[in-house]
Amino acid sequence: MKFLIVGDIIGRPGRRTLRKALDIYKADVVIVNVENSAGGFGITHKVYDELKSMGVDVMTSGNHIWDKKEGIALLERKDLLRPANYPEGAPGKGYGIFEKKGVKFAVINLMGRIFLDPHLENPFKVFDQLYQMLSLETPILIVDFHAEATSEKWAFGIYADGRASIVYGTHTHVPTYDQLILKHGTAYTSDVGMTGCWYSAIGMEPEDAIKRFLTGIPQKYKVEEKEDTVFNAILVEVNTNTGKAISIERIQHYFKRDELTQEG
């Protein structure tokens, strides 16, 4: 079974790029991280519907899922996850079991704590608990590990090796070039990278970020909309009997701005 996995989608250019890309790259299941999908901050009903209409099967997220009230309400949908290691009492849920073409698979969303958010529960231990429960249902476990620190990502990948089918990172918005199948069968990459305007401060207008770095004054960040875009994704094939990864392939596709706006 083939999984097309897309990282953080940045606003409208990200969504338009995704629509184009899904015409080109085909898979059995499409999983997308939506924490920046609506104007760069959170998600809305409209964006949720737009993404579903493109064929997105499961949506994961991260720290930005709380940015819009609408997005928080949407966490009731079965196919929209937030990191599972938010403490008890947080709205929404951090995992789900899904079925496609007669095959059941589980998706787990986790979030790192280093340089990111110390309020969360231990993602390593939460994974242990979820693994125990979910592996009774299906051998296919897919983990979006939304995190900043590369040490935390790699340590988690090795920790989950042989238990998860796929461990992939999101959140940094930069694709990494370390897609590999670990010793015990887990497909791994540190970050899928963003989908949106490429010549930008990780998807946002660079002027504001540069101003922050030069003056120290907090800025309002806006989605970069006027540049060409990039689609970053991984395509992973998983053996549906064993849950082991068969292959992991990186996809990077540039789109001219004109290609997108003609129809988006």
Place this chain on the structure above:
Amino acid sequence: MKFLIVGDIIGRPGRRTLRKALDIYKADVVIVNVENSAGGFGITHKVYDELKSMGVDVMTSGNHIWDKKEGIALLERKDLLRPANYPEGAPGKGYGIFEKKGVKFAVINLMGRIFLDPHLENPFKVFDQLYQMLSLETPILIVDFHAEATSEKWAFGIYADGRASIVYGTHTHVPTYDQLILKHGTAYTSDVGMTGCWYSAIGMEPEDAIKRFLTGIPQKYKVEEKEDTVFNAILVEVNTNTGKAISIERIQHYFKRDELTQEG
């Protein structure tokens, strides 16, 4: 002129891998980040000599350069840099003008502050000053931007676009897949990635990192030595008249552990 640029070299497996790789990948100039080259922490005389004997032209570094006293003393060598934005009073220097095959080029080492070290001077402003000075000497400016946060790296890349020939990141130990030539001629990538054992916690034994994440107790990290290795680098061609980048290419080469130990 072709520059082969290598990121953080992790201990002995990193050095052995580098020696092998330099037999295969040829360039006019070789630049290596050495902050983890001696046992994972800093550099020693012996390691410095070993790297020179392989043909390394310029060594950059980062936060770990202070880990060994020997390494601090070595900062007097013209070809060993530490980040230029350490405040006045820090030993060593953060840039140098070098010459190879009759061509002069400048190398600047900078360090990010976000999630890394708030004690440093503003890397954007230090770059402005160095650019003013060094661009009088040569149009070729190569910047090792040793940093954690991807927003700081990308914002800096765009900020320096058209002034630097190459801006490349180091420090996260994970290669990124965003090598590109920016609008005004600067070759850019967020992180070159490490050279060392691949199945590891960014070069170190994963057991200790996992223990830290599970128990919270600080651990002593040791270089991973028993696994196969990876060579991560970028190869950039620069027009020596204009200082603009002509091409940037990512290199990733796996080595079997046996290949290395036979002669290393």
Place this chain on the structure above:
Amino acid sequence: MKFLIVGDIIGRPGRRTLRKALDIYKADVVIVNVENSAGGFGITHKVYDELKSMGVDVMTSGNHIWDKKEGIALLERKDLLRPANYPEGAPGKGYGIFEKKGVKFAVINLMGRIFLDPHLENPFKVFDQLYQMLSLETPILIVDFHAEATSEKWAFGIYADGRASIVYGTHTHVPTYDQLILKHGTAYTSDVGMTGCWYSAIGMEPEDAIKRFLTGIPQKYKVEEKEDTVFNAILVEVNTNTGKAISIERIQHYFKRDELTQEG
């Protein structure tokens, strides 16, 4: 000359408390940190005028001064400072020379970087520069060191000992019990502490902070308004000829909510 120095004033309860307290505690000069004075976030014209009408001579601030656009515009006023170590290009200024009862004195606002904001210039070095300049004008230098880390605060106090008349901390909102005159004549305390509702999450409604700590989800913080309040300040006497501190005294005064609302 006697200086009454007040830390972070939290919203309306803080302002009302200040008005009451200034009827009781008298001094030649009143200096107040206003970064949280308007609804807990920044300052407005109305609040600025209100504070002036109470007899506040100089206003300092910190990281929250950027929270309201109005407050940023107000930075043009001579008597409203923001930390001096924001990089060049930031609006406003970080120091001023003032005169009261025929005596000139300088106020410097600085901000720490540890756990607070890595974008700023080195506060130790900025102090050196300002000292050189301002000590030509007056021996009385008063420093609001707006910072989080106690190590940075104490290290700065000792660094400035003998050059500053007073070094006092703000930002943590908790008064410290370490008011002392250092070896070379500088009056020091790590934090003046806030003025506002005492039974609170450092001035804000505790329910939201607790919710954050329990669920990890970001909350909108609101000023606590329904509790009794506290006035925290220091009273420092400085020799106007030498600039050395003669005495430093801590003031803490509780007010019943009823006392305040009758007239505020």
Place this chain on the structure above:
Amino acid sequence: MKFLIVGDIIGRPGRRTLRKALDIYKADVVIVNVENSAGGFGITHKVYDELKSMGVDVMTSGNHIWDKKEGIALLERKDLLRPANYPEGAPGKGYGIFEKKGVKFAVINLMGRIFLDPHLENPFKVFDQLYQMLSLETPILIVDFHAEATSEKWAFGIYADGRASIVYGTHTHVPTYDQLILKHGTAYTSDVGMTGCWYSAIGMEPEDAIKRFLTGIPQKYKVEEKEDTVFNAILVEVNTNTGKAISIERIQHYFKRDELTQEG
């Protein structure tokens, strides 16, 4: 029943000061935070014995307890605690029930996560669990909340109000001036403050800290030994039937260096 509670003891000057102070200030129970008691980093057998010989009943600690191997081994002693919210698998324990003069009381050691250590479990939730268990045994619960951020400390204090007898902070090494009895009977203060040399970088030689702030280069910190010292503590009386606090009083006592060394 009277509890004399002492914060972080810094090395030899801290221990000598404690010995002197315990001759002057009397209480039924003495609780001391020992994370910096041996040379500023961790604890040793010798120091443990020295502290017991002075009459210390219970020792709490924090992030520095792991600095010395000897100290980790000592965590088997019933009366030496480490923060209870280190994850399962960490050596030692984070609470204990003790008895003195026929009265049982529980001591809980917790650690904050903000600006300190994101690896730990949620201290609010761990407190809930321990409260459930320990309040069956005794109404007297004493909590050392070892933390950096004042918002986390105050939020915790209010959260535990009415359940804990005493919540006091340690770790910043600076005494705070907010000792009070909260609405539901919990005695609270944000930080007890350190015991050791006063004119110092929170107990350590200031030269090294200043060097760090000026040059950015990591330094080895050494205990300040040549200055006069300060004893910082709180004295809290608790109703042994209800577990409610009756009074909380701050103690601060200076000692001349000569007084200490004559006999230490």
